[in-house]
Amino acid sequence: MTMPTRFDGTKDRVAVVVPGVGYSPARPLLHFARSVLLQHGWTVQELWWQIPDQFAQFTVDERIAWVERQVTEAVEAEDGACRLVVGKSLASLACGITADRDIPAAWLTPVLTLDHVATALRRATQATLLIGGSADTLWDTHLAASLHHDVLEIPAADHSLELTGDTAGSVDVLRHVVSRLDHFIASLTH
Template identity: 75%
Template sequence: MPDPVRFTVPTRFDGDRDRVAVVVPGVGYSPARPLLHFARSILLQHGWTVQELWWQIPERFSQFSVDDRIDWVERQVTEAVDAEAGACRLLIGKSLGSLACGIAADRSIPATWLTPVLTIDHVTAALQRATEPTLLIGGGADKLWDSQVARSLGHEFLEVPSADHGLELADDAGGSVEILRQVVSRLDRFIGSLGR
């Protein structure tokens, strides 16, 4: 049974209070890590208010079933979205955060999923239901990314050949920086396309 204790700690960066983006981390990928850090920077440049979730994964999380993990993530994200009283107009999630893609689909919230876990049926089913603009970004060497599934969903997507689950290249710092530049550029275009 999942731990009932609330682990989410939101951090806010103010912009337009009617346009809030909620940034959802991965298991060990906090909002301070490059992909989410630069996502926040882009959002702020476009005038959004950003709410970052900083969570501590429960000690027994590795023993949770997939359904329990989904429930835990959805509770954290639902609470963050509800706290915005209708102003949440974008979700950006990394890996584990993509377990909340059902919330984006069911509430008609645009979303960007960085390295979504496309090997979990719940994630792919929610992405199939999503009707709002959705951007998927994954790496060709990521075992949790499925190129065929990504293509079949009908959403905008970017696949970075040879990139791992962190959207980096093993033993190639310069190449990893170029990937980050590519991802940041695509995020900027996507966020800019959402307008006001």
């Protein structure tokens, strides 16, 4: 079940913000992504999904289908106004949706180790930002560098884009990520 939350800006320019498994839109990366979008005049639709209890037993294909269904419903609910998807981790299983619909996307810690995600990112032609950490086991440095997208890799950052044992450094990483998101979103606005 997906529970959308809307923050209104420009009605014809909607960004859909999609969480990870345990990373809701209230967590720092997505919270500040929403703030940046609002500053640039976007309407923001946040997905607050409830991962099914049996999700851990889903096959990879079942997980992809579940995520794609959630994201497709959110995009279609905007009646053609969805112009950007910002997603964290699990959300990147919907890369094929943005690629097929020519929607720009910003993927925070995308699951680059899945062929489905890598293949979708290869065919994406719209502006795409990939942000990951070199200490994230789901990030693939070489794949990210080989794609024709905007890439920000944070040295030593984990899957939450944090630095283990370095709180102040993690705040600096967050600042850097938010700045890069701001630049990316501004480039879509002009």
